[in-house]
Amino acid sequence: MSTIHAEEAGAAKAVPVRTAPHASMWRQSLRRLLKNKLAMLGFAVVAFMFAACFIGPLFSPYTDNKINMAVMNNAPSLKHWLGTDALGRDVLARVLLAGRISLTVGLASMVLSVFVGTLLGVIAGYYRGVVDQLVMRLADLLLTIPSLPLLFIFGALLSEWKVPTDYRMYIVMLMLSIVGWPGLARMVRGQMLSLREREYMQATVVLGLRDRRKLFNHLLPNLVPLIIVIATFNIGGAILSESVLSYFGLGVMAPTPTWGNMIDAANNMIDFQDHPWLWIPPGFSIFATVIAINIFGDGLRDVLDPKQKR
Amino acid sequence: MSNVLEIEHLSTHFHTEEGVVRAVDDVGLQVRQGEIVCIVGESGSGKSITAMSVMGLVEGPAGRVAGGRIAFDGIDLLKLGRNELRTIRGNEIAMIFQEPMTSLNPVLKIGEQLMEPLIEHRKMSKKAARKRAIELIGEVGISRAEQIADSYPHELSGGMLQRIMIAIAISCEPKLLIADEPTTALDVTIQAQILDMLRRFKEESGMSILLITHDLGVVAEMADYVVVMYAGKVVEEGEVVALFENPQHPYTKGLLKSKPIINQRQDELYSIPGQVPNPLELTPSCYFHDRCAYCMDICRTQQPVLKDAGNGQKVACWLNEEVTPV
Numbered sequence: 001m002s003t004i005h006a007e008e009a010g011a012a013k014a015v016p017v018r019t020a021p022h023a024s025m026w027r028q029s030l031r032r033l034l035k036n037k038l039a040m041l042g043f044a045v046v047a048f049m050f051a052a053c054f055i056g057p058l059f060s061p062y063t064d065n066k067i068n069m070a071v072m073n074n075a076p077s078l079k080h081w082l083g084t085d086a087l088g089r090d091v092l093a094r095v096l097l098a099g100r101i102s103l104t105v106g107l108a109s110m111v112l113s114v115f116v117g118t119l120l121g122v123i124a125g126y127y128r129g130v131v132d133q134l135v136m137r138l139a140d141l142l143l144t145i146p147s148l149p150l151l152f153i154f155g156a157l158l159s160e161w162k163v164p165t166d167y168r169m170y171i172v173m174l175m176l177s178i179v180g181w182p183g184l185a186r187m188v189r190g191q192m193l194s195l196r197e198r199e200y201m202q203a204t205v206v207l208g209l210r211d212r213r214k215l216f217n218h219l220l221p222n223l224v225p226l227i228i229v230i231a232t233f234n235i236g237g238a239i240l241s242e243s244v245l246s247y248f249g250l251g252v253m254a255p256t257p258t259w260g261n262m263i264d265a266a267n268n269m270i271d272f273q274d275h276p277w278l279w280i281p282p283g284f285s286i287f288a289t290v291i292a293i294n295i296f297g298d299g300l301r302d303v304l305d306p307k308q309k310r
Numbered sequence: 311m312s313n314v315l316e317i318e319h320l321s322t323h324f325h326t327e328e329g330v331v332r333a334v335d336d337v338g339l340q341v342r343q344g345e346i347v348c349i350v351g352e353s354g355s356g357k358s359i360t361a362m363s364v365m366g367l368v369e370g371p372a373g374r375v376a377g378g379r380i381a382f383d384g385i386d387l388l389k390l391g392r393n394e395l396r397t398i399r400g401n402e403i404a405m406i407f408q409e410p411m412t413s414l415n416p417v418l419k420i421g422e423q424l425m426e427p428l429i430e431h432r433k434m435s436k437k438a439a440r441k442r443a444i445e446l447i448g449e450v451g452i453s454r455a456e457q458i459a460d461s462y463p464h465e466l467s468g469g470m471l472q473r474i475m476i477a478i479a480i481s482c483e484p485k486l487l488i489a490d491e492p493t494t495a496l497d498v499t500i501q502a503q504i505l506d507m508l509r510r511f512k513e514e515s516g517m518s519i520l521l522i523t524h525d526l527g528v529v530a531e532m533a534d535y536v537v538v539m540y541a542g543k544v545v546e547e548g549e550v551v552a553l554f555e556n557p558q559h560p561y562t563k564g565l566l567k568s569k570p571i572i573n574q575r576q577d578e579l580y581s582i583p584g585q586v587p588n589p590l591e592l593t594p595s596c597y598f599h600d601r602c603a604y605c606m607d608i609c610r611t612q613q614p615v616l617k618d619a620g621n622g623q624k625v626a627c628w629l630n631e632e633v634t635p636v
């Protein structure tokens with residue numbers, strides 16, 4: 001064959017690099033994300049909520065939560081921008097303080113469920129066999145029970161066992177991650193099953209690499225985009241679930257304010273009709289935060305995980 | 311010269327829903343030190359599965375090495391545990407695949423992937439491994455090695471990636487390199503450069519190469535010894551010159567006839583009529599019989615065994631049996 005007559009291998013020096021090197025995939029993704037206006041709007045809203053809740057109260061004179069009978073149920077005014085509640089507390093200060101709790105619970109339970117879900121998903125997908133069966137059946141079990149009723153049962157148990165209200169916040173985080181991890185574990189496992197069949201994973205076997213190196217250097221980096229996307233949606237879901245729980249008096253309890261229990265406190269005909277400043281601010285906060293997180297998550301998914309459409 | 315690799319009676323089966331596929335059926339071959347052995351045969355003849363059996367890449371539940379012995383340096387690889395195998399793979403036996411584009415992890419930099427076997431097998435520090443990785447990139451004929459080390463696979467061309475794969479494969483100075491159709495996915499000009507480089511490294515280091523190809527041009531250029539496979543069996547083997555000058559098996563003859571000859575235009579390229587048999591429908595027979603111009607009755611009912619055919623060749627064909635058995 002004519003093709004066999006080769007010159008020295010040095011000829012390859014002429015082979016050009018296809019695209020500009022160093023333009024890493026992460027940087028490309030970031031650039032595309034920055035161009036997505038809707039996603040950036042979502043991000044701006046989320047960032048604003050975080051800044052407002054964690055920094056805002058530092059500038060408010062009303063963060064001591066002191067009861068002040070002189071200003072009960074006052075409408076919004078220059079002194080109290082969002083009015084006061086039935087105990088004369090400043091609603092704006094309370095909404096921001098509640099936001100701290102709600103956002104923290106959302107973030108913390110996300111971190112926990114991402115950790116557990118990724119770990120179990122990776123183990124199940126990598127080792128398969130019995131481990132996989134055990135993990136996935138447990139996940140299926142948790143997934144078949146709708147998460148809200150499950151959370152209600154947990155919440156009711158907490159009340160039954162008279163768990164001190166100070167601890168409830170942490171236990172709510174735990175509860176939310178218990179319902180949060182199975183979906184994530186399942187997606188991570190699916191991704192693992194597909195990744196382990198890739199040729200470059202066969203190549204790692206041929207290279208005699210250790211499992212640890214295969215997992216942490218080769219598989220996890222490929223999972224990161226998926227995990228980031230799911231984690232983002234997960235925060236939104238956790239905030240919403242926490243609000244619902246607290247609204248029903250099964251989550252974080254007064255006096256610790258959360259957006260959910262603030263609406264609950266205004267859950268009567270008089271407040272609903274005559275004191276809308278009691279429930280509109282926390283309600284709007286939940287709505288805006290969760291919608292913004294989901295819009296941002298959508299944008300992230302388009303950028304990081306374009307093949308995966310819900 | 312000693313045998314680096316000795317495969318004896320290797321059988322690798324896949325248990326599928328339709329039945330058992332005998333992808334590799336009682337195959338034997340030897341690779342001596344410093345020698346290039348080529349396995350040739352049409353697509354589906356079991357070449358890759360033979361290589362994968364050596365590397366321990368045939369995985370359950372469907373696939374299984376059903377029997378035989380694969381001795382590397384006298385050690386039976388089939389009897390080794392996971393950890394013992396791991397210290398041999400990538401270190402003493404290396405392998406490169408057909409598709410360089412998909413054989414590298416897309417999210418890791420070239421340099422990082424080159425450093426891994428060095429860190430794993432040579433116990434190098436990260437710094438030393440990076441230095442060596444950059445040297446290796448230069449050794450496979452790529453300039454601007456530092457810059458390449460910091461780029462991602464999608465930023466390089468197929469030819470460059472295959473050079474990188476070779477660099478990774480030779481990084482721990484293996485005794486045996488298995489190359490499964492290393493040039494099939496590449497442009498013809500690049501093919502020649504890659505083969506040339508493989509041969510140069512072989513000569514410099516004295517390693518052996520088991521080269522898998524369906525391209526007789528590659529065989530002619532590279533091989534010392536040739537093993538012809540058909541439907542999971544070895545049908546003929548021999549020194550490359552003897553085999554090309556005096557092919558014995560009708561399948562080998564057909565393969566050689568279908569190879570275009572330089573400076574000699576043919577009206578139409580010859581190709582062996584018919585197709586590779588369905589591996590699920592094999593009966594005791596010469597598996598080539600329905601495509602063979604010299605097919606006899608016995609070819610349909612009994613399987614010929616591989617026998618010495620003189621001239622250092624071995625062939626499995628009833629035409630070569632002195633006395634035709636009843």
Ligand SMILES: Nc1ncnc2c1ncn2[C@@H]1O[C@H](COP(=O)(O)OP(=O)(O)O)[C@@H](O)[C@H]1O
Pocket residue numbers: 324326331332333351352353354355356357358359360372373589
């Ligand atoms: N995972 C599998 N399951 C079932 N059959 C397989 C599998 N992998 C390969 N085979 C069969 O093994 C035979 C040999 O394949 P292979 O070694 O890849 O051929 P080639 O000579 O082209 O490299 C083919 O008939 C193929 O159908």
Ligand SMILES: [Mg+2]
Pocket residue numbers: 354357358359490491
């Ligand atoms: Mg093949």
